[in-house]
Amino acid sequence: SIIIAFESSCDETSVSVVKNGNEILSNVVASQVESHARFGGVVPEVASRHHVDNMLYVIDEAIQQANISIEDIDAVAVTKGPGLIGALLIGIQAAKSFAFVHNIPLIGVHHIAGHIHSVQFDYKVDYPAIALVISGGHTELVRMARQDHYEVIGDTQDDAIGEAFDKVARVLKLPYPGGPHMDRLAKEGRHRYDLPRPLMNDGTLNFSFSGLKSAVINLVHNCEQRGDKVIASDLAYDYHQAVIDILQKKINLAMEHYPETKSLIVAGGVAQNSHIRQALMESSERYDLNILFSRPSLCGDNAAMIGAAAHIKLINNQFESLSLNGQSQLNIEEETAE
């Protein structure tokens, strides 16, 4: 099958052409990061306006690069949520218009299902699987009995992991988004600061990052007040150690609860993190488990992952009418096929 996919849930305008759910014919991503960096975060109104400006160009470019004609396309896929509502609606309107004009069926995709199924481009996933979703807005463990079955078995009680990375980076005066800068800085660091690991030993699969984030912010402020210098690289190092300990502990617990699990998928923007990748790779050797990381270039938001997830819905005949609306909040469990 050939699917053209649209993604505009946050600050990336992306259109991709995907073959059979596992081959990228094109994946054009127009990032707005520079426009938002001076505000230290994504400004929803600015994002919507950029999506409008970029969309037509990105569609043309994706079709050209894929070297296909419109008649080859079997379905139009689009992120229906969750995300910024104004941003989502630009992609949805573009996808609906495309589907209507060319008389092609429409598929609505959950953004996080997209992050998870991005691994299809590099692996054939064995189920049952557990997906660890670590992104700007989510920190979740999702159990998947099949490729179209989603059960949230762990979730963050407060901040998402990527959000915490970005806020900690901000007090260290790193540019936005701070995650990649923290990653780089930690390579030069060593252990110096003792940081908490909230909820690590609470016996549940849930996460909490706000206490860890606050501990770092307080530490920096206290140092500044005393006139001490914070060693940013060491703080970045210890922050990573805390995050990695928490993730490892929860993965261990999930494997104890669900020993039949065959694959661990790690996806979302934070899955690009080199320290997290290395640590989880090493710990997975303890289990009879395939650990499948999303390819670094597909961890951030992109439309190829939406095309991968849409392929499963195409097989299941799960289509949308042209009255499809965006949803800023959307539970992934509702995506489970009958």
Ligand code: ATP
């Ligand atoms: P969601 O997918 O939950 O709706 P989002 O789409 O905004 O949120 P993503 O694009 O998946 O989030 O990920 C963006 C996040 O990934 C940002 O918080 C960014 O700092 C973080 N990130 C990117 N690269 C790295 C890295 N190397 N280390 C840590 N964090 C990173």
Ligand code: MG
């Ligand atoms: Mg983004």
Ligand code: FE
């Ligand atoms: Fe995302």
